[in-house]
Amino acid sequence: MTLIPPENLERFTQAPASLDLYRITKKFGDFTAADEISLTVPPGTVHALLGENGAGKSTLVKCVMGFHPATSGEIMVGGHVREIQHPSDARKYGIGMVYQHFTLVPSMTVTENLVLSRPDVPAAVNWKRETARLEEFMATEAPFKVPLHKRASELAAGEKQKTEILKQLYLKSRILILDEPTSVLTPAEATEVLALLRQMTVAGRLSIIIITHKFREVFSFADDVTVLRRGKLAGQGKVKDLDRDSLAAMMMGGTSSAKPVPSAPRATTSTSSRRTALRVKQLSVLGDNGLTAVKDVSFELAEGEVLGIAGVAGNGQRELMEVLGGQRPAATGSLEAHGQPYHGTRRDILAHQFHTLPEEPLRNACAPMLSMAENIALRTFDQPPQARWKWLLNFRAIRKSALPLIEAYSIKTRGPDTPIRDLSGGNVQRAILARELSTLPLKILVVSEPCFGLDFAATDFVHQKITEARDRGVAVLVVSSDLDELLKITDRLLVMSGGQITYETPTATADLAVIGTHMAGHG
Numbered sequence: 001m002t003l004i005p006p007e008n009l010e011r012f013t014q015a016p017a018s019l020d021l022y023r024i025t026k027k028f029g030d031f032t033a034a035d036e037i038s039l040t041v042p043p044g045t046v047h048a049l050l051g052e053n054g055a056g057k058s059t060l061v062k063c064v065m066g067f068h069p070a071t072s073g074e075i076m077v078g079g080h081v082r083e084i085q086h087p088s089d090a091r092k093y094g095i096g097m098v099y100q101h102f103t104l105v106p107s108m109t110v111t112e113n114l115v116l117s118r119p120d121v122p123a124a125v126n127w128k129r130e131t132a133r134l135e136e137f138m139a140t141e142a143p144f145k146v147p148l149h150k151r152a153s154e155l156a157a158g159e160k161q162k163t164e165i166l167k168q169l170y171l172k173s174r175i176l177i178l179d180e181p182t183s184v185l186t187p188a189e190a191t192e193v194l195a196l197l198r199q200m201t202v203a204g205r206l207s208i209i210i211i212t213h214k215f216r217e218v219f220s221f222a223d224d225v226t227v228l229r230r231g232k233l234a235g236q237g238k239v240k241d242l243d244r245d246s247l248a249a250m251m252m253g254g255t256s257s258a259k260p261v262p263s264a265p266r267a268t269t270s271t272s273s274r275r276t277a278l279r280v281k282q283l284s285v286l287g288d289n290g291l292t293a294v295k296d297v298s299f300e301l302a303e304g305e306v307l308g309i310a311g312v313a314g315n316g317q318r319e320l321m322e323v324l325g326g327q328r329p330a331a332t333g334s335l336e337a338h339g340q341p342y343h344g345t346r347r348d349i350l351a352h353q354f355h356t357l358p359e360e361p362l363r364n365a366c367a368p369m370l371s372m373a374e375n376i377a378l379r380t381f382d383q384p385p386q387a388r389w390k391w392l393l394n395f396r397a398i399r400k401s402a403l404p405l406i407e408a409y410s411i412k413t414r415g416p417d418t419p420i421r422d423l424s425g426g427n428v429q430r431a432i433l434a435r436e437l438s439t440l441p442l443k444i445l446v447v448s449e450p451c452f453g454l455d456f457a458a459t460d461f462v463h464q465k466i467t468e469a470r471d472r473g474v475a476v477l478v479v480s481s482d483l484d485e486l487l488k489i490t491d492r493l494l495v496m497s498g499g500q501i502t503y504e505t506p507t508a509t510a511d512l513a514v515i516g517t518h519m520a521g522h523g
Contacts, residue, residue, distance in 0.1 A: 019064070019076070021075055023037070024063055024074075025037075026059050034056045034228075034231050036073070036233070037073075037233050041207050042223075042224075043204070047222065047223065047226065048209075049061075049209055050218065050247070051228035051229060055228040055230060059231075061097070064095060066085060066089050066090045067087060077175070078093075088119065091119060094175060095173060095175045096167075096171055097177040097178075098168060102164060104163060106152045110146055110150055110152065111148045114166065141169070142169065143200055153289075158192065162196075165197070174206065175208075176206060176208045178210045178211065182214070197221070213459070218239060222239050225242065227247070276336075278301040278324075278342075278475060279301075280299050280333070282296050283297045284330065285319045285320065285322075285331055286331050293316045293319040294320050294499045295316075295498075295499045297333075297500065301475045303443075304474070306478060306489055307475075307476070307477050307478070307490060307491065308489070308507070309477070309494045310480065310519055311495060311519055313481050316498075316499035316500075317479045321446065324446050325344060325356040325446070326343070326345060326348070326349060327364075337352040338443070340352075352444060353442050353443040354444045356436065356445075356446045357433055357436050357445075357450060362425070365432050372406075372411070372416055372418050377402070379436075399416050405438055406434075409431070409434040411423075411434070430458065433462060442474055445466075445476045445477070446476075447466070447479070449482075466478065486507070487510060493505050493510055495515055502518050
C-alpha cells in the first residue's frame with residue numbers, strides 16, 4: 001500500500017470543513033424523493049451514506065452539489081448556512097464530487113485534464129506556466145503522485161481514480177463526495193485508494209462522504225454512517241457501535257438477522273459432460289480508437305454453467321460484450337451458439353434464445369424516452385398480446401404485462417408509465433433484468449456488471465435470479481469487475497487483462513490473491 005509521505009500531509013494546506021444537512025427535502029411535483037433528511041459530517045471524518053436503490057441517496061447528494069436545489073431545509077458548510085442553487089455554488093464553498101464513472105477525457109494528458117477542470121481556465125492557455133503550477137502543486141500539496149505527461153487512456157484504473165481525487169484537491173475542495181469509488185478497481189487498488197483517503201481525513205485535511213453498498217468499506221474506513229430508506233432517514237450512528245445485522249436492519253426496516261449470503265451451489269456435473277451452448281474461437285475485436293481491444297480470446301460456455309470473466313474495467317470486456325450482443329463486428333475469429341455459426345443478428349439472437357444485459361443499460365439497452373413498461377416490452381412488442389396486428393401496438397396490454405414484473409423485481413417507480421430515464425440506476429438494472437429473464441424461452445444469458453451500484457439486498461436478488469436461470473439449464477456468462485460477486489455465483493472463472501484471457505480457474509478452488517495479481521496485469 002502506498003502511504004502519503006508525512007511532509008506532503010504537512011504541506012497540504014487545505015483545511016477540512018464540516019457539512020451539516022438539516023431537514024433537506026426535495027420534491028418533484030407530488031413525489032417526495034428526499035423527506036426531511038438531516039446528517040452531520042464533522043471535519044476530518046469519513047461519513048458513509050447507504051440505502052437501497054431509490055432510497056434518496058442520489059437526490060440528497062445532488063441537492064448538496066446544486067444539481068437539484070433543495071425544496072426546503074438548510075445546508076451548512078463550516079458552520080455557516082449556504083445557499084447552493086447551482087454546481088458553481090458547491091464549488092465555491094469547497095464541495096467536490098468524484099463520480100461513479102470517470103470524467104477524464106481519455107485523449108488528454110493528466111495535465112490537460114486538471115487544468116481544463118478549472119472554472120477560471122483562460123480561453124488561451126499558457127501551457128508552460130500551467131504545467132509549472134501543476135508540478136509545484138504535485139511537489140508541495142498533492143498527497144500522492146500521478147504522471148502528468150500520460151494520457152488518461154494510458155492510466156490504470158487506480159491511477160484514474162487518484163487523478164479524479166487530485167482534480168478535486170487542485171480545485172481546493174475541502175469536502176469530497178465519492179460515489180461508489182471502488183467499483184472499477186481491483187481489490188488491492190480499492191484498499192489503497194480508500195486507505196489514502198482515510199489517511200488524509202485522520203490527518204485533518206479533508207472531510208468525506210462515501211456512497212457505497214459494500215459493508216466491508218463501511219466498517220473498514222468510515223467513522224459515521226447514515227442510512228436512507230424510501231426517501232427518509234432510516235438510521236444513523238457511529239460505525240464502531242454497529243454490526244452488520246444492525247446496519248442491515250436500518251436498510252431493510254425492522255429487525256434483521258441478515259448474514260453474508262453463501263455462495264451459490266456450484267454446478268454438480270462437469271461441463272465436459274454437458275452440451276456447449278457458446279463457443280468463442282480466437283476472437284479479436286477493434287476498439288473505438290481502431291486499436292485491438294480483444295486479442296485471440298477463446299473459451300466455451302456449457303449449458304447449466306455460470307462462467308465469470310473478471311478484470312478491471314477497460315480491458316476489453318465491453319468490446320467482447322458488444323460482439324456477443326451484435327453491437328460490434330469481430331475483426332477475426334468466430335462465434336458458435338449450440339454448434340451453429342453465430343453473428344449476433346436479430347435472427348441469430350431469436351433462434352438461439354440469446355439474452356443480454358450490457359453494462360450501463362440505460363445507454364445500451366433502453367429507449368430512455370419511452371416508459372418503463374414499453375422498455376420491458378421491447379423483446380415482445382410485435383407478439384400478442386402486446387401487438388393486435390403486426391404494426392399496431394396494444395399499449396394497455398403492454399402496461400398490464402409490466403405490472404407483475406414491477407412487483408416481482410421490486411422496481412421502485414411512480415408507475416409503469418414513468419419514463420425509464422427517470423428511474424435510479426439500480427431500478428433501470430432491475431427493469432432490464434426483468435425483461436431479459438422473463439422473456440422465455442431463454443437458453444443463453446450474457447450479463448455485464450449485473451449489480452453495478454446496487455445495494456446488498458438488490459444484489460442478492462439478482463444473484464438469486466442468475467442462479468435460478470443456471471439451474472434451469474441456461475448457460476450464463478457474467479462479466480464483472482466485482483471479484484466478490486464472481487466468487488459467489490460462478491462455477492468457473494476467467495481473468496481478462498490487456499484484451500486477453502490470462503488465467504482460468506474453477507471458482508471452488510480459486511485463490512483471491514492470484515486472481516487479483518492477474519487482474520492487475522502482473523500474472
